[in-house]
Amino acid sequence: MTAPTSRDLTVTEVRLTPVLVADPPLLNTQGVHQPYTPRLIVEVVTADGTTGLGETYGDTKYLELARPLADTLVGHQVADLNRLFAAADQVAVDASRVFGQVDVGGLRGVQTADKLRLSVLSALEVACLDALGRSLGLPVHALLGGKVRDAVEYSAYLFYKRAGHPEGVAAERDDWGAALDPAGIVAQARTFTERYGFGSFKLKGGVFPPDEEIAAVRALAAAFPGHPLRLDPNGAWSVETSVKVAEELGDVLEYLEDPALGIPAMAEVAARTSVPLATNMCVTTFAEIKEAFGRDAVQVVLSDHHYWGGLRNTQHLAALCRTFGVGVSMHSNTHLGISLAAMTHVAATVPHLHHACDSHYPWQSEDVLTERLTFERGTVRVSDAPGLGVTLDRDRLAVLHRRWLEDDGSLRDRDDAAAMRVTDPEWVTPAMPRW
Numbered sequence: 001m002t003a004p005t006s007r008d009l010t011v012t013e014v015r016l017t018p019v020l021v022a023d024p025p026l027l028n029t030q031g032v033h034q035p036y037t038p039r040l041i042v043e044v045v046t047a048d049g050t051t052g053l054g055e056t057y058g059d060t061k062y063l064e065l066a067r068p069l070a071d072t073l074v075g076h077q078v079a080d081l082n083r084l085f086a087a088a089d090q091v092a093v094d095a096s097r098v099f100g101q102v103d104v105g106g107l108r109g110v111q112t113a114d115k116l117r118l119s120v121l122s123a124l125e126v127a128c129l130d131a132l133g134r135s136l137g138l139p140v141h142a143l144l145g146g147k148v149r150d151a152v153e154y155s156a157y158l159f160y161k162r163a164g165h166p167e168g169v170a171a172e173r174d175d176w177g178a179a180l181d182p183a184g185i186v187a188q189a190r191t192f193t194e195r196y197g198f199g200s201f202k203l204k205g206g207v208f209p210p211d212e213e214i215a216a217v218r219a220l221a222a223a224f225p226g227h228p229l230r231l232d233p234n235g236a237w238s239v240e241t242s243v244k245v246a247e248e249l250g251d252v253l254e255y256l257e258d259p260a261l262g263i264p265a266m267a268e269v270a271a272r273t274s275v276p277l278a279t280n281m282c283v284t285t286f287a288e289i290k291e292a293f294g295r296d297a298v299q300v301v302l303s304d305h306h307y308w309g310g311l312r313n314t315q316h317l318a319a320l321c322r323t324f325g326v327g328v329s330m331h332s333n334t335h336l337g338i339s340l341a342a343m344t345h346v347a348a349t350v351p352h353l354h355h356a357c358d359s360h361y362p363w364q365s366e367d368v369l370t371e372r373l374t375f376e377r378g379t380v381r382v383s384d385a386p387g388l389g390v391t392l393d394r395d396r397l398a399v400l401h402r403r404w405l406e407d408d409g410s411l412r413d414r415d416d417a418a419a420m421r422v423t424d425p426e427w428v429t430p431a432m433p434r435w
């Protein structure tokens with residue numbers, strides 16, 4: 001008989017490493033992506049030497065909370081996640097970080113103390129599950145109750161895009177070229193299908209007047225007949241404009257994402273169209289569900305495990321959606337492979353996931369993994385390796401961390417409007433509704 005291996009999963013250390021990751025000049029209604037975007041890499045280390053990985057937003061307000069929240073984990077078992085979440089309530093959030101604030105200028109909805117904490121806890125939870133899975137020899141999806149599919153489908157996330165970041169600004173080059181009109185968007189979609197095999201397409205809108213974006217979606221429908229299409233202007237339209245766009249594109253849209261801002265406006269649009277409405281803006285916390293579902297304001301909630309508070313909360317959200325007959329899928333923000341692995345594990349466990357999930361990953365040329373995750377026919381295979389099934393590349397982590405250390409502070413907080421002002425000094429975050 002072999003002696004049982006010693007397994008001490010007491011957390012002895014939590015390493016927090018902020019990084020700056022290359023990001024192409026992708027346009028949205030607030031401005032343009034900075035050349036580098038902040039992320040936080042989390043490593044939870046246990047007494048027996050196991051290390052689990054997590055990843056979340058890396059802006060200052062998250063970093064401020066990361067150390068005190070990580071400290072509540074040290075000395076406890078990686079499996080004690082319910083205790084971690086209860087203890088986190090005691091960690092104070094600076095009122096100036098939430099008072100009158102919205103998340104990324106509103107792109108991710110409200111900003112509350114709870115949501116800020118959850119946005120950090122999610123990375124700690126993922127790292128704990130990764131460590132637990134590695135130690136037990138079980139994949140993260142098994143710790144969540146097991147997968148119901150072997151591959152998770154993602155959609156091509158199309159953006160209006162400039163060819164490059166402004167001259168004279170430190171940036172990495174990308175090979176996607178510009179996409180500033182319907183032909184450019186169709187060409188970008190073709191590149192997505194050639195490189196990754198995606199079968200459904202989401203266009204980030206709210207950049208150009210609605211008629212131009214309608215033309216782009218029409219061009220996509222002509223180029224990819226029968227493929228699911230979505231348009232997401234991040235709340236840039238009035239109710240009237242939203243209804244008009246829904247009427248014009250109703251025959252080709254799988255859903256319209258956050259056409260208007262807030263639950264009342266979304267409810268009004270929903271009452272006047274049969275096109276399903278999806279959101280990652282007006283329902284981003286459990287507190288918003290009652291009103292949104294009660295008013296039938298949204299037909300699909302796009303979960304994001306980062307701000308919903310992790311993989312188990314994503315499952316809770318999915319169960320609530322199912323109970324109320326609301327669809328569920330997944331939102332994304334600029335992220336690396338650790339988060340894509342986490343998204344894939346949890347998505348694999350959600351039975352009624354009927355829409356392809358969003359992912360920015362194809363836009364990220366850099367990663368902190370020894371091996372990038374890959375898309376095959378638009379899907380990511382669900383790993384059955386222990387934990388998340390990914391390996392940290394310490395050298396890459398060090399390079400991206402050094403970039404963060406050397407930054408003068410101007411890139412450490414995502415600010416799409418500030419990035420826009422580099423080429424357009426008069427630019428201010430547009431008042432909503434914009435059209």
Ligand SMILES: O=C([O-])C(=O)C[C@H](O)[C@@H](O)C(=O)[O-]
Pocket residue numbers: 026027028104107204232234280331332333334
């Ligand atoms: O679906 C969404 O609203 C997003 O993906 C939000 C992001 O911030 C997106 O607008 C972006 O990356 O510019």
Ligand SMILES: [Mg+2]
Pocket residue numbers: 232234257258279280281331
């Ligand atoms: Mg959205």
